[in-house]
Amino acid sequence: MKEVKCEHCKKWTDGTVKECQHCGGVLNAKYLAEKEELEKVETVMKFPLIEIDEDDPILIKMGKYVIRAGQVVFFAIVTFVAYLAAGTVG
Ligand SMILES: [Zn+2]
Known part of the structure; x- marks a missing residue:
């Protein structure tokens, strides 16, 4: 047991x-939040796609x-x- x-x-x-x-508090809450934040950033970095606004005129859309x-x-x-x-270097 860890x-x-x-x-x-x-405790x-x-x-x-x-x-x-003992108290029912969430363990590693900060770590989990950071991890979630990191994953979000990674997803955005991989696909920084243009935002499509619902209010844009049809041609712009x-x-x-x-x-x-x-x-x-x-x-x-x-x-x-x-x-x-990566394959050739590694
Ligand atoms: Zn506790």
């Missing part, structure tokens, strides 16, 4: 469960969809090239 110190009641508790056995399709193709190519480069 013991961790509860950040809420400062040692089972670190393999999500909640403190169509134009943005075309740009978005181009972006998806572009990122697919970049990812593929990066994958190839």
